[in-house]
Amino acid sequence: MSRTVYVNGRFLPYEEASIPIMDRGFLFADGIYEVSAVLGGRLVDNEAHLARLDRSLGAIGIRNPHDAAGWTRLQEELIARNGLTEGGVYLQVTRGVAERDFAFPPAGVEPTVVMFTQAKTIANNPLADRGATVVSVEDLRWKRRDIKSVALLAQVLAKQQAAEAGAAEAWMHEDGFVTEGGSSTAFIITEDGRIVTRPLSTAILPGITRRAVLRLAEEAGLTIEERPFSLEEAFAAAEAFFTSASAFVMPVIEIDGRRIGGGQPGPLTRRLRGLYLEMAAA
Known part of the structure; x- marks a missing residue:
């Protein structure tokens, strides 16, 4: 069964998900990520992960596209769609898509958001x-x-x-x-x-x-x-x-x-x- 992933506001089958080649995460590694554990279908210590995400985004000048409640809703929806009971939720935010140039793109470029789940044995590893x-x-x-x-x-x-x-x-x-x-x-x-x-x-x-x-x-x-x-x-x-x-x-x-x-x-x-x-x- 294909995993469902999240890309820029849409839940998609893994096979249909893509991002443009001009995404700065691909070209410059210009982005931030987080991984929250899932145990018993529930996120573990997730508020702290989202706080660190916000701090990291701020440190490199990327606007956080969601507040903590918004991120949590998306994570929980992705967990439910994939029937994940144990493993992790990966989320990544890049500066977005723009013509390749080292300097930040002009204002108005939207961050790229990607999320996916990975099943993994953690508790009884x-x-x-x-x-x-x-x-x-x-x-x-x-x-x-x-x-x-x-x-x-x-x-x-x-x-x-x-x-x-x-x-x-x-x-x-x-x-x-x-x-x-x-x-x-x-x-x-x-x-x-x-x-x-x-x-x-x-x-x-x-x-x-x-x-x-x-x-x-x-x-x-x-x-x-x-x-x-x-x-x-x-x-x-x-x-x-x-x-x-x-x-x-x-x-x-x-x-x-x-x-x-x-x-x-x-x-x-x-x-x-x-x-x-x-x-x-x-």
Whole structure:
């Protein structure tokens, strides 16, 4: 059965959907995207995703074509039309269609909006039981990583390097310190139980799942340190994990071939995943 997608105000069969070749998202990667998880047919932590979308659009000067309520209606309609129970809703906004020129097009050009669903097992992902492996790669991205831009070539290359190594994710590093994953936020847990992740800045994306996990950890009375950590510290960690809308909380059992925490998901990571699943299902 064909998926239904959304393009510029219309719900269409996937096979009929198209955008003009002069769309600036295609020509310049001039656009912003978001992915919200779906569990039990319902959006997870969606308000935070839409707030980040609005922030990213504002940062590059694209008008947000919908308010939060409008986006949510469209997302829910797309979920219903596709009968999606678990997976994600992808949405993308570009600056629109205009003759190719680096400068912004004249006023009046409407943003392009594209949305689609992807079915995916998240809650009962077998990888969460056995743990993920990670490889480290140099971070080659631009300096505004806090903007969720569709310009993802560096992440594509990082994820390909991970795939070729048989790993689930790449952890990017700069000046010896881990920045974040190719499509996730990186965490380690020290021997004395401190949960460590890099603080927010223009060096990393403000992860929505990251924010929720930190809140849940704080509510559970766990110790959190927002600070940079090195690859060497990650190799020596008691536990490690990464977070994202499509993975929730994913245990890491190996980095660059070095076992973490005995090579199996650790108890604190499992606890955090359980807390997040409870929140998502509520």
